[in-house]
Each structure stands twice: as structure tokens, then as C-alpha cells.
Amino acid sequence: MATAEQGSNRVMFGRVSKSGLMSFLSAQGILIFFLLSMVVFSFFSEQFLSQSNVMTVVRQASIIGIIAVGVTVVIIGGNLDLSVGSMLSFATVLVVDLHDKVGPTTAIILMFALTLMVGAINGFLVGFMRLNSLIVTLAMLSAIQGGILIYSGGQNVDIANQDGTWFSVFGRGYVAGIAVPVVIFAVLAIIVQIVMSYTSYGRRIFAVGGNPVAAVYSGIRKNWCVFSTYLISAFCVACAALVLGSRVMGSQNNVGQGYELLVLAGIILGGTSLLGGAGSIWKTVIGVLILGFIQNGLLLMGYPYYTQWLVTWVIIILAVWLDLANKRKRLLTTHS
Amino acid sequence: MVNNMINVKGFLKGGGFVQPIWVFVIVITVFFSFMSDYFLSVGNLTNILVQTSTIGLIALGMTYVMINGNIDLSVGAILGLAASLSVGLQDYGLAVAVIAALASGLIIGAINGLIVWKTGVNAFIVTLGAMIGVRGLIFVYTGEQSFYATNFAFSDFGAASIGPFPLLAIIFLVCALIMHLVLKKTGHGRNTFAVGGNAEAALDAGIRIGRHMTINFIIVGFFAALAGVLLATQMGAATPNLGRDYELWTITAVVLGGTKLTGGYGSITGTLGGVLAIGILRNGMNMMQVPAFYVLVILGVILISVLVIDQKLNVHASKGVSI
Numbered sequence: 001m002a003t004a005e006q007g008s009n010r011v012m013f014g015r016v017s018k019s020g021l022m023s024f025l026s027a028q029g030i031l032i033f034f035l036l037s038m039v040v041f042s043f044f045s046e047q048f049l050s051q052s053n054v055m056t057v058v059r060q061a062s063i064i065g066i067i068a069v070g071v072t073v074v075i076i077g078g079n080l081d082l083s084v085g086s087m088l089s090f091a092t093v094l095v096v097d098l099h100d101k102v103g104p105t106t107a108i109i110l111m112f113a114l115t116l117m118v119g120a121i122n123g124f125l126v127g128f129m130r131l132n133s134l135i136v137t138l139a140m141l142s143a144i145q146g147g148i149l150i151y152s153g154g155q156n157v158d159i160a161n162q163d164g165t166w167f168s169v170f171g172r173g174y175v176a177g178i179a180v181p182v183v184i185f186a187v188l189a190i191i192v193q194i195v196m197s198y199t200s201y202g203r204r205i206f207a208v209g210g211n212p213v214a215a216v217y218s219g220i221r222k223n224w225c226v227f228s229t230y231l232i233s234a235f236c237v238a239c240a241a242l243v244l245g246s247r248v249m250g251s252q253n254n255v256g257q258g259y260e261l262l263v264l265a266g267i268i269l270g271g272t273s274l275l276g277g278a279g280s281i282w283k284t285v286i287g288v289l290i291l292g293f294i295q296n297g298l299l300l301m302g303y304p305y306y307t308q309w310l311v312t313w314v315i316i317i318l319a320v321w322l323d324l325a326n327k328r329k330r331l332l333t334t335h336s
Numbered sequence: 337m338v339n340n341m342i343n344v345k346g347f348l349k350g351g352g353f354v355q356p357i358w359v360f361v362i363v364i365t366v367f368f369s370f371m372s373d374y375f376l377s378v379g380n381l382t383n384i385l386v387q388t389s390t391i392g393l394i395a396l397g398m399t400y401v402m403i404n405g406n407i408d409l410s411v412g413a414i415l416g417l418a419a420s421l422s423v424g425l426q427d428y429g430l431a432v433a434v435i436a437a438l439a440s441g442l443i444i445g446a447i448n449g450l451i452v453w454k455t456g457v458n459a460f461i462v463t464l465g466a467m468i469g470v471r472g473l474i475f476v477y478t479g480e481q482s483f484y485a486t487n488f489a490f491s492d493f494g495a496a497s498i499g500p501f502p503l504l505a506i507i508f509l510v511c512a513l514i515m516h517l518v519l520k521k522t523g524h525g526r527n528t529f530a531v532g533g534n535a536e537a538a539l540d541a542g543i544r545i546g547r548h549m550t551i552n553f554i555i556v557g558f559f560a561a562l563a564g565v566l567l568a569t570q571m572g573a574a575t576p577n578l579g580r581d582y583e584l585w586t587i588t589a590v591v592l593g594g595t596k597l598t599g600g601y602g603s604i605t606g607t608l609g610g611v612l613a614i615g616i617l618r619n620g621m622n623m624m625q626v627p628a629f630y631v632l633v634i635l636g637v638i639l640i641s642v643l644v645i646d647q648k649l650n651v652h653a654s655k656g657v658s659i
Contacts, residue, residue: 147632
């Protein structure tokens with residue numbers, strides 16, 4: 001990636017933040033920003049903090065959130081995954097199309113198997129062939145999109161009998177009053193967070209992302225670790241496809257187009273560094289939720305939906321800048 | 337035999353006079369001219385040049401940015417903004433509209449460059465943000481409407497030709513020549529390589545790396561805007577979603593052309609080959625009546641193959657430990 005962030009302090013041009021307050025703010029910046037924006041939005045709109053609205057936002061954000069959980073693991077391992085958008089289209093088209101042909105259970109199993117296979121291809125190329133992940137997943141983005149179009153012949157797919165199938169439970173169902181997409185999102189996020197924080201597997205992923213050479217010298221099988229991160233990412237995409245396919249009960253060929261960048265925006269906003277070796281799932285969850293609440297809040301205030309993109313631009317850069325300035329200060333204090 | 341092998345290896349590494357991508361271009365040209373009677377006609381070849389000029393112009397600027405060790409994901413959005421401005425502002429006169437469109441590219445390029453320079457935030461993140469934000473700007477400006485050119489001089493420009501050569505193709509080739517010379521013959525070009533190759537060493541050598549990075553972002557912004565204006569003249573219209581995914585196509589073309597994502601290595605001639613390879617593949621497969629979907633798969637496979645070949649040949653350069 002770009003050299004500026006990796007280089008020594010001289011090569012980086014930003015200023016160092018001075019006061020202790022500033023450093024506290026930037027350390028917890030994203031959380032504070034989250035709370036502040038909630039307060040501001042709730043001033044402007046009474047419905048904003050109502051239970052039904054909050055649940056709606058979380059439910060809407062859950063598809064991006066589910067994918068983001070997986071991609072965060074890939075990024076912590078020091079790589080990128082741009083193919084998740086295409087992979088989401090692929091999995092959604094597959095599960096919806098197969099639903100009427102072979103029945104829901106087989107369709108879901110096949111969809112998971114094939115999506116994991118695509119993830120394995122990614123993982124093999126990046127992990128074992130040691131190719132640049134950005135270009136590999138960019139190439140896969142295009143190849144998978146082509147594959148979907150060949151498979152479906154350019155036709156949109158849908159489920160004929162929408163009421164007579166239990167498949168709808170993933171997108172439209174509720175468990176104890178909570179929407180199933182949210183439950184899937186929460187369960188995945190919690191499990192992956194626990195795995196990343198409290199298991200030796202998680203520590204290995206951090207080690208590989210932070211310093212691959214040191215990781216290999218300490219006996220970590222780097223290639224397998226990288227490979228497995230892509231499997232996790234593919235698994236999350238498959239879960240997201242389950243939710244998306246079941247909510248819409250049909251699918252366009254390009255339904256996931258652009259998701260890879262929204263997912264990245266959420267992850268970056270949460271404060272996970274693209275350089276690998278740092279980050280956490282709960283930060284990503286907050287980043288994704290911020291994007292969701294900003295979108296919702298601006299809509300409730302009467303702005304058209306595209307204003308959120310402008311706001312996203314500004315806060316992404318501010319968030320990363322604050323984060324970077326904070327890290328640089330820490331770096332300076334330990335050295336001097 | 338052994339000598340031969342070494343030559344092949346050296347050639348594929350790009351060390352020789354002819355770049356591998358150009359051999360690929362020639363191979364697919366020969367292939368398609370056997371497969372289709374109409375492929376190798378002057379009309380079709382100029383057509384390919386016009387079709388590729390949009391991606392090609394952006395790729396010229398992107399080559400600089402990538403040699404510099406950065407990346408720009410916002411080019412598709414800049415293209416869309418410039419196209420909308422160049423059509424939407426025509427009530428104030430054609431010149432004003434085109435100048436405003438080109439200026440928008442320069443300004444957004446400058447914003448990207450300055451943020452990367454002054455904050456040290458990764459260019460990937462900065463331009464990803466800009467890509468989302470500029471798309472928002474387009475929607476705010478157009479109000480989700482498509483614009484149609486009322487001034488016929490504008491649409492005529494896109495269809496104009498000098499002799500047998502379409503004007504758009506000539507503009508693209510002239511720009512490529514200029515960018516090639518700037519990269520090869522000027523201090524800015526040399527410094528771009530130096531910064532991308534080793535930012536630390538470049539700084540020690542007294543190169544103002546921030547300025548060169550910013551200039552390169554401005555260059556790519558300008559070319560994206562120019563491509564947007566020219567694309568709008570071809571269509572006589574602009575839609576708010578114009579340019580979606582163009583950043584991915586552009587990066588694909590530049591990487592095919594042999595420019596390294598890590599910086600410090602690349603060339604305009606290679607990029608030209610990469611752009612043409614994509615254009616010829618798309619056009620030739622259309623001629624063979626292969627559904628457009630297959631092009632996406634083939635491009636993906638080629639891109640990964642290029643990476644594999646490149647890595648197998650440069651094992652020593654990137655030698656790492658592995659278990």
C-alpha cells in the first residue's frame with residue numbers, strides 16, 4: 001500500500017496532537033463521534049431514537065455488517081478483500097435460483113459450499129501463491145461478476161412461491177422480537193470477536209498481519225492463516241447472502257455491486273488500519289452502525305439519501321486522521 | 337537453448353525493448369483477425385481506439401499515481417462529475433461548461449493530494465472517501481437527473497474526425513505521447529519514480545515528495561475530468577451514475593501494463609498496451625459474438641496470470657520466508 005503510512009515519522013507530514021484531552025478524544029474518537037451524532041440527530045428528529053427506528057437501522061446495516069465482520073479479519077491478517085461485493089451477488093443469485101430447483105435446504109448447503117470455494121480460491125492465491133491481495137481480489141471481483149452473468153444468462157432470478165417456504169425466516173423472521181438478520185449479525189460479531197481476542201488462532205492472525213516475517217520465525221504457518229481469513233470472509237458473505245436473498249426473495253445479477261467499498265468504509269471508520277495487525281470486530285460494528293445511523297438521521301431530517309455520501313467522505317478522513325495523529329504521538333513519546 | 341531461456345525470462349520481466357503486454361496485444365490482434373472478417377478493418381481499429389480512450393486517458397494519470405506508490409479510487413466519480421458539469425452548465429456557454437468540468441477534476445485531485453500529503457493518511461482510504469463523497473456531489477448537483485446536451489457543437493465534437501482518424505483517438509494518443517515524454521524526460525517524472533521506489537531515500541536526496549504526490553493526484557484528476565467531458569461528447573448526455581467501476585477497469589489496465597502497485601516501476605507505453613489489450617479483447621469477443629460476460633471472466637484470469645508470471649520471475653526480488 002502507500003508508503004506514507006509505513007515510512008518513518010519524517011515521511012509523514014501530519015502534525016502531532018499536543019494536549020492530553022486531544023489524545024483522549026482521538027483515542028476514543030469514534031465512540032464519542034458516534035454518541036455525539038446520535039445526540040444531534042435526536043435533537044432534529046423525534047423518531048430517531050425510537051425503538052422501532054433504531055431496530056430498523058440496525059436491521060438495514062446488518063447485511064453490510066455481516067460482511068464487514070469477515071473482511072475485518074482479512075484486513076487484520078494484512079490483506080484486502082475487494083471481491084466480497086461480487087461474491088455477495090454470486091451467493092444471492094445462487095441461493096435464490098437453486099431454491100426452486102432443489103429445495104431450500106440443499107440450496108443453502110450448495111450456496112455455502114460454492115461461496116466457501118470461491119473464498120478458498122482467493123485464499124489460495126493470496127496465502128499460498130503470495131500474490132498481491134488487492135489485485136487478486138480485484139480480478140476475482142470481475143471474474144465472479146462474469147461468472148454470475150454466465151450462470152444466470154443475464155436474467156434476474158426470484159422465488160416463485162414466496163409465502164410457502166421457510167426460507168423467508170432469515171430475512172423477514174423474528175426471534176424473541178429481534179429481527180433474524182440482526183441476530184445473525186450479533187452472533188457472528190460476538191463469535192468472531194471472541195475468536196480474535198481470546199484464542200491462539202486470533203493471536204496468530206494479528207501476528208501475521210502485524211509482522212509476517214516475525215510471525216513465520218515464531219513458527220506460525222502464515223500461508224494457512226491468510227488462507228483461513230479468506231474462508232471466514234467467504235462464510236460471512238454467504239450468511240449475508242442468506243439474509244439478502246431471503247429478504248428480497250429474488251435477486252438481480254449485480255445486487256452486491258459496490259458493497260465492497262461500503263464495507264471498507266465502515267471498517268475504516270471503525271478505526272481498523274488497512275496495514276494489518278490491528279483492529280477489532282466491535283470497532284467495525286460501530287463503524288458500520290455509524291454509517292447506518294448517519295444515513296437514517298439525514299433522511300429523517302429531510303435530506304436526500306445521497307447527502308450521506310458527502311458526510312461519509314468527511315468523517316472517514318477526519319476519523320483516520322485523528323487516529324493517525326494519536327498513534328504518532330504515542331510513537332514519539334515512547335521514543336523520546 | 338539455455339541462452340534462449342534466459343532471453344525469454346528477461347523479456348517477460350520487461351527488461352527488453354518490447355514489453356510483454358504488447359506481445360499479448362499482437363497475439364490477440366492476430367487471433368481476432370483470423371476469427372472475424374471485420375476485425376482488422378480501419379473502421380474497427382479506430383473504433384477500438386475511441387472506445388478505449390475513456391479508460392485510457394484516466395489510465396495515463398493513474399500510471400503516474402501508481403508509480404508514485406499511491407492509488408486513486410475516485411477517478412470514476414470525478415469522471416461522472418465532470419461529465420455532468422460539462423453538459424449541465426452549457427446554458428452559460430460551452431467554454432464555461434468545459435472549463436468548469438476540467439477545473440472540477442483539478443480541484444478534487446488537489447484535495448486528494450493535499451490530504452494525502454498533509455495528513456499522511458493512506459491514499460487508498462483518502463480516495464475511497466473521495467469516491468463516495470464526489471458521487472454524492474454529483475447527485476446533489478444533478479438532483480438525480482440525467483442531462484442532455486442542447487448544444488450540438490458539443491455532441492459533434494465527439495463524432496468529429498480529422499481525415500480518417502477520429503478526434504477522440506488523436507487526443508488520447510497525443511496525451512499519451514506527452515505523458516510518456518514527461519515521465520521519461522523531466523525532473524518530475526524522475527522524482528515520481530524515486531518517491532515510489534523509496535520514499536525515505538527520495539527525501540534524503542532532497543526531493544519534496546509531498547509536492548510530487550500532489551501534482552500526480554492533480555494530473556490524474558485532470559485526466560479523469562477530460563475523459564468525462566469526452567465521454568459526454570460521445571453520448572451527448574451525462575447520467576449521475578456515469579463512471580461507476582471505471583476505477584477498477586483503469587487499475588486493471590495499468591497493472592496489465594506492468595506498473596507495480598508498490599510503486600517505483602511502470603511506464604506509459606505499458607499502460608497503453610494494457611488499455612489496448614482490454615479494448616481489443618472486448619471488441620474482438622463482441623465480433624465473435626461471445627456474450628460480454630465472458631470478457632469479465634477472461635480479464636480476471638489474465639490479471640491473475642500476469643501476477644503469477646510476474647511473481648515467478650521476480651522471486652529473488654521479493655524473497656521472503658515461508659513455512
